[in-house]
Amino acid sequence: MKHKIAFFIGTLSTGGAERAVSNLTLNLSSEFDNNIILFENKAKVEYPYTGEIIKVRNVKASNVIYKCLALYYRMNIIKKMKKRNEIKTMISFLEYPNLINLLTRKYGKTVISVRNHMSTKHKKGLKSFFWKKTIKILYKKADKIVAVSHEIKNDLVTNYGIDEDKITIIYNSYPIQRINELSKEPIEEQYRNIFEHPVIITAGRLNKQKGQCHLIRAFSRVKALNPNAKLVILGEGELKEELEQLADELKIKQDVHFLGFQQNPFKYINKAKVFVLSSLYEGFPNALAEAMACGIPTISTDCLSGPREILAPTHIGVKNMSYEINREMFGVLTPVCRSNHLREKDSLLEEELTLANHIHHLLNNEDLRKYYANRSVERISDFNINHIIKEWENMISKFC
Incomplete structure (x- = not known):
């Protein structure tokens, strides 16, 4: 029975x-x-x-x-x-x-x-x-x-x-084999020109929890250092118009692409250079783990909870966490951004600058990207x- x-x-x-x-x-x-x-x-x-x-x-x-x-x-x-x-x-x-x-x-x-x-x-x-x-x-x-x-x-x-x-x-x-298969699918012709550039990608609901406003602000710094870079945001949510306006006010609207909810997000993630999770809090972030299953390097805020257990399991419980790039980890952790409402003219927060610097470093170091891509595949097998x-x-x- x-x-x-x-x-x-x-x-x-x-x-x-x-x-x-x-x-x-x-x-x-x-x-x-x-x-x-x-x-x-x-x-x-x-x-x-x-x-x-x-x-x-x-x-x-x-x-x-x-x-x-x-x-x-x-x-x-x-x-x-x-x-x-x-x-x-x-x-x-x-x-x-x-x-x-x-x-x-x-x-x-x-x-x-x-x-x-x-x-x-x-x-x-x-x-x-x-x-x-x-x-x-x-x-x-x-x-x-x-x-x-x-x-x-x-x-x-x-x-x-x-x-x-x-x-x-x-x-x-995670159905790792299935994600890997889906990640190899071609993307639609209308989006292919975006991925001819170095792409930073994120996925999740467009809401306060996911902290996309901080990622967009950090990307404005990345864009100044990497003129060809693009930011792709997958997902829908109540903050879409506000986030689009922020990108417009930062004068990077043409480089920030909102592709909405995608049945197969993995084919886009696989073709990006770096995946970033900018959340203020989580439980156990699926988007981060699924990006690792796509075989690309990842950067995540060290929010409560989940990212540290995924990317730095040997550092669970460490109070004074160092946010330097560390090859002992399975990805890169950055401090959580303060969640106050920010305008385009406000100076970048220290946390946003750290995020921007880590993105810039990975974009310009192919060996490091390959290293963390391999570490992603290694770690995700545990799940x-x-x-x-x-x-x-x-x-x-x-x-x-």
Whole structure:
């Protein structure tokens, strides 16, 4: 008899958690019967998957009262769904699905996946206050918490009082062979002229978390030193117009290319010189790991959490981190940029200058690029989906 499980997430497009769900459903053993629960109003499906998709009907929530009613309504739907479909284990991803999963925990085993450094993400404001309280009260009631990095586990234990025995660390996994195959595909003719130049590339939602404004500002310095350089940004998000305006004000608009969400981002990444992750905080950044699977050198901010565990695992816990280029690492780390709103006329931050200098150094040192490209391929093998999927299967089997 198959183990009936459900993955609960808002959508199957654009995000790292969404891609993780896609990879899980595609690679879990056939002994598992997969359901994927999505919110109807966000139920965009752009990633491949296996299993049945179930959509939770949309509820309009324009104010706090209606949002509470919407939450109650969705809780009832999920509760009935758990009973009707006899789902023995529900695995949820991201805060809102985790909340609903935990509030309906009486009706099946509850596994939640925590994919961001919560104390960094929820620092201030009413919304952050709500999530701080919710995490402290409800997360300890989960049957199991899956954290995607050691730092996330430490955060949950230290700042939210979660029992460390309840938390299992399972790194994100990647279909490395498939990524490698996709990275070799040709890019569309309309973009080929861009990649005839030295390209710095990044990928992710266009929002404050990903720090693309800092990368664009750093690129203005790179461009002054490397006139032929181009910056390619993959992804969609609410800050697109603001980022385009910033590039325009810095007079580099013609050299910053927004290519939007791409079904196959790997074919662009593979043809760039350097991949840069400029995030202010992360959980375990898929974009960084997938760029490594494409076989190119990477630069990342040393944000909480994930990048250091990927690029410099022997430096976990080191307090006074040096941000010099270090061949002992699998890529280059830079300090996290301050997140205050910046204008084009503001002087570059020290962190942005460090990022710009490292990009410039890699662009102009072919031997170093080759070295870090090889280190990328070496390191990413540790996250092969064939190994890590077994950790998920073992964890799920304990509840079925």
